[in-house]
Amino acid sequence: MIDVTFANFETEVIAASMTTPVLVDFWAPWCGPCKVIGPLLEKVEADYAGRFKLVKIDSDQEQQLAEAFGIRSIPTCILVVNGQPVDGFQGALPEGKIKEFLDKHVPAGDALEAEPTEAEQALALAEAGDTDAALAKLADALALDPANDDARCDYVRLLVQAGYLEEAEAALQPTLRYIPLQLRFEALGQWIGALNFAATAAGGTGDVAEFDAKIAANKRDFDARYAKGRILMALGDWTAAMDELLEIVMRDKKWNDEAPRKAIVAIMELLTPPKPKAAADAGNKSAGGIELSGKSVTEQDPQALLVATYRRRLSMMLN
DSSP states (O other): OOOTTTTTTTIIIIGGTSSSSSEEEEOOOOOOOHHHHHHHHHHHHHTTTTSSEEEEEETOOOOHHHHTTTSSSSSSSEEEEEEEEEEEEESOOOHHHHHHHTTTSOGGGGTTOOEEEEEHHHHHHHTOOOHHHHHHHHHHHHHHTTTHHHHHHHHHHHHTTOHHHHHHHHGGGGGOOOOOOOHHHHHHHHHHHHHHHHHHGGGOOOOOHHHHHHHHHHHTTTHHHHHHHOOOOOHTTTHHHHHHHHHHHHHHHTHHHHHHHHHHHHHHHHHSSSOGGGGGOOOOOOOEEHHHHTTEEOOOOOHHHHHHHHHHHHHHOOO
């Protein structure tokens, strides 16, 4: 068990959860039920022998962390996996119920040494900077199982990031027959379209000055705003792209068959952190948080917070 503060939260919770699930116990010295569940959690941590890590956060002393997780009562326990909160419970549960909760998410003892899949190996190679090897791994995974949508999504995204747009379009093609089209593949298609557009617009330089001049002359020049938004999207200037596209939505929600709205939704999907595998059966829980007694617990990742902010802004403009 480790006491966590704002100063060591990133290391002891976010970074640690990338390899081992972290159970965060929000407590306070004056809380009676906290004194009951605390020793039980420590006993369970010992019983599970490294299959999860227990940390404690004093909600009185670390109010910023408690507020970020939406803590409304204590004790509250949140399980963090791959940098994201995936589940939680409130109150002093008995030992059996705590173990029942953990067993839904924590790997079994014999699963800790499980061989990673081709796709998981590929992502590890990509993170290590070996893009070509990662692409080869993902291509092999798709050759073995063309219906593996997770591997296909990773493959297309990595192709786009590496600048192989034609190959990315070809790899994306089989998903276009899906009804309805999966949002993640629609988002990748929008990204590829923006990159292709940017390669021809403004001489392929990414210079948006000519569009800025048109917008300054006419704030309702939606063609110019949309073009600028797509170029910014291609440049990876996601916030500026969404701001520009929101200007169109604010003035005309239905313009061009809602193309600006669709582009914003695509950007938010591209920016949304993927769900950890432990949360694959989490129902309607979002990648950016979990439902806990009707309250949404938003994780700390700044990118997830950015997505949540723009999702609210878009919703306000559409309603």
